[in-house]
Amino acid sequence: MNWIPDRYRELRSRLRPERIADDVDEELELHLALRAAELEATGLSPASAREEALRRFGSVQHYRAQTCAIDESIRRERRRMEILDAVRRETRQSLRALLRTPVFTVVAVLTLALGIGATTAIFTLLDSIVLRPLPYPEPDRLVQINHAVPGVQEGQEWGNSIGSYLYYGEASTSFAGWGAASATTLTISGDGDAERLGAATASESLFRVLGARMVRGRLFTPEEDSPGADRVVVLSHEIWQARYGGDPDIIGRTIHINAVPTPVVGVLEPGFSLPNHETHFWLPLQMDPARADINAHMMFTTYARLAPDIMPEAAQADLERLVPNLPGLYPNAYGGTWIERTGFTPRVHALRDVVLGATGDRAGVDRVLWMLLGAVSLVLLIACANVANLMLVRAEARRRELSVRAALGAERAHMAVHYLTESMLLTGTAALLGILLAFGGVQLLLASAPATLPRLADVALSANALLFAIGVSAVTGLFFGLVPIIRSAADFTELRESGRGLTVSRRRQLVRNGLVVGQVSLALVLLAAGGLMFQSFLNLRAVQSGVEGERVLTFNVTLPWARYQDEAAVFRFQQQFVERLEALPGVDVAGATSSLPLAGVGGCSHTVGEDSTTGGCVPTVFVLPGYFEALGIGVRGAAPSWSDLERRADGAVISRALAERLWPGQDPLGRRLISFQDGPPWYTVIGVADDVRAEGLDQPPTQAVYYPVRRPDAEGYWGPELQRGMGFVVRTTLDRPDLLTPDVRSMLREMDPEVPLSLTRTMEDVIMSSETMARTSFTMLLLGLAAFMALFLSGVGLYGVIAYLVGRRRAEIGVRMALGARVSEVARMVVLQSVRLTVVGIVLGIVGALALTRSLQSLLYDVVPADPLTLVLVSGVLLTVAVLASIVPAGRAARTPPSDALRAD
Secondary structure, three states, X not given: XXXXXXXXXXXXXXXXXXXXXXXXXXXXXXXXXXXXXXXXXXXXXXXXXXXXXXXXXXXXXXXXXXXXXXXXXXXXXXXXXXXXXXHHHHHHHHHHXXXXXXXXXXXXXXXXXXHHHHHHHHHHHXXXXXXXXXXXXXXXXXXXXXXXXXXXXXXOEEOOOHHHHHHHHHHOOOEEEEEEXXXXXXXXXXXXXXEEEEEEEEOOXXXXXXXXXXXXXXXXXXXXXXXXXXXXXXXXXXXXXXXXXXXXXXOOOEEEXXXXXXXXXXXXXXXXXXXXXXXXXXXXXXXXXXXXXOOXXXXXXXXXXXXXXXXXXXXXXXXXXXXXXXXXXXXHHHOOOXXXXXXXXXXXXXXXXXXXXXXXXXXXXXXXXXXXXHHHHHHHHHHHHHHHHHHHHHHHHOHHHHHHHHHOOOOHHHHXXXXXXXXXXHXXXXXXXXXXXXXXXXXXXXXXXXXXXXXXXXXXOOHHHHHHHHHHHHHHHHHHHHHHHHHOOOOOHHHHHOOOOOOOOHHHHHXXXXXXXXXXXXXXXXXXXXXXXXXXXXXXXXXXXXXXXXXXXXXXXXXXXXOOOOHHHHHHHHHHXXXXXXXXXXXXXXXXXXXXXXXXXXXXXXXXXXOOOOEEEEEEEEEOOOHHHHOOOOEEEOOOOHHHHHOOOOEEEEEHHHHHHHOOOXXXXXXXXXXXXXXOOOEEEEEEEOOOOOOOOOOOOOOOEEEEOOOOOOOOOOOOHHHHEEEEEEXXXXXXXXXXXXXXXXXXXXXXXXXOEEEEEEHHXXXXXXXXXXXXXXXXXXXXXXXXXXXXXXXXXXXXXXXXXXXXXXXXXXXXXXXXXXXXXXXXXXXXXXXXXXXXXXXXXXXXXXXXXXXXXXXXXXXXXOOHHHHHHHHHHHHHHHHHHHHHHHHHHHOOOHHHHHHHO
């Protein structure tokens, strides 16, 4: 055999490419020597013959270089063809081998595709929402400026007042830019039906801070951002295309915003928006420095760009040194001990953390998505364990074949290439199918995701997600290719052990059992996590929100300022609208509020009872008559009536929680309270409303004051602005309240076609889509799906292993039955083997669950991560699955005739 010298020469040529040049030199030298010998035979001297041979040959170096290049090209082409031929040959053989076992191939591909698809879908969410930078230039330098006020609202933060905004911008040294914006909704009319769309009033400096770029026109000028200047508008690229058809002459065109004719001065680049707010229109903020000495911190949000090499912590320290100067600059806003009493402290948050909701002690959406990616990764591990078990079983079935091939001289490298090719075919096919599943999974995730999930518009199956799927499939393919290679050592064990013994080798079975135990333990972790979220969901559903949401329709109606400047006109419209609502067929009662429960509480005002020593920032809620009745909120005493509003009575309703804080153990009816401490009006408490959890089902009952929409003094601090935008609630006798929507829209169009109907939902939808409930239900849904897939795959894995063991132990079972074993004993033996594996997996899984479910703490409600009931229930589920998975193999074993089993061996 000459394979050793051949392999040596091949290896040498690959390690020493200069060998080609040496061979060329040898051939050239031989050619010259032969020619010189011929010339020497004609009578020339050896030196002259050599010189003449060189002259006739020409440039040796030129021919040497050409020949080396040709040889190297031939060698590369031959190697490439050998590789391609090997790949084609191995692919063809592997494909035939997989097609000969269609059940194995289909099960393996579907199992892997399920794991790869689920993992890729969640990674797509994570990549789009968390990993991808914010869509602004140098997003890591963008921050949001807030203030902690623990003396007023623990855990809550306020924005800037006009005074603090102006002073910080002038005196701080840590920022390269400073801007402000207020997110809102505005009514666009003309050129179609009136619509209520997301908008923002912004300082002209904000666009420089966020790095806005234009596709047409220009941004605001400082003059247009001055108080009293005529309004102009900048459009988003999306609304320019959707509503105005990409009109190239849009610049200078006048559109109606809140019924005010407003000229368009620019169109922004695609995708530019305020963080966490879909922004279609941008108007100048027109901040008034004359109002700098007013303590109002909820008027706008402050964004800033850090100076180079400045971290948020340093910027926060820079602002903290400025706070002691505020009382001297603005005594009416910050005088006395206000800063000390409230604990007023600047907070500088990275804009990314604000977008993801990860400021302060709150867990952001990034934590939830990482946790979900971990959960589906466990599903992928379970799927890999399943396929690994299938590959091992398949390798066992081919073990004799491989041993024979090895005994006949087949190289282990060739078998490794075959296994790897076969594995890559499997995982490659699974990856393609998994990507299709991931695409559908992303659409389902978007449909079920809560509206509060940030950057939903950016979520799409991107190149990163595709690379992730390919990378996962490549790693799993290598793993599956290496497992049988390691197990197929050419030690001829199979040939020596053939026919010896009736039971399966303990060494071989240990690996399969270990994979099954791992599957069960991982499944228990996922089941425990899903069970905890489900229990939290049930606990939240059991919480009494304080409102009766059945058969209640809600919607928003906002009157345009230009058409309803007079406070009396606003009141007349709202009164007539409620009266016409109540006249619709199927309507029991209608009312309205400035802040719908569980839909986001508005601002708060400092409220004090005249004979109470306690106070605080209490949510400010304005209501119309019928509001409490429509939502089923009980009121002890009375609520403001239409006659009270017409005569501007000073009666207000307070929540029971606020009454207990202001006047503990006393009757609050008839007592008086005041907001903002700015003099009249004082309000008389005429009613105490039952508690409502307006800020979240996981929050305590809201302490609120329900003010009438018409103040006793018409020119108060609030003014009529809050009265224009109201959330209406309509209680009906219809099983589907949303069927009223066309009638309401038609009636509103009759009253004023410039007034849009928006945010039409049932109250039950409002409750279910509240931030707490939506986050819990979304997390529960995904963890539940992951747990179900894990449970299913674990059951399949158990069934496969037990069925394989029964098949391998047919001879042993036959001997047992021939010696008198009963059918029930054989069946019990098989079932107990499945149960034993499951119990070991459950024990390990409980340990893992106790360690890992702690990460769910911030998402749970009224349940602890180590809840024993959940662990017991999921353990029972797994045991049940184990018994069910072993029933069929156990029955097959019990029905095995001893003679057939012995003959089969």
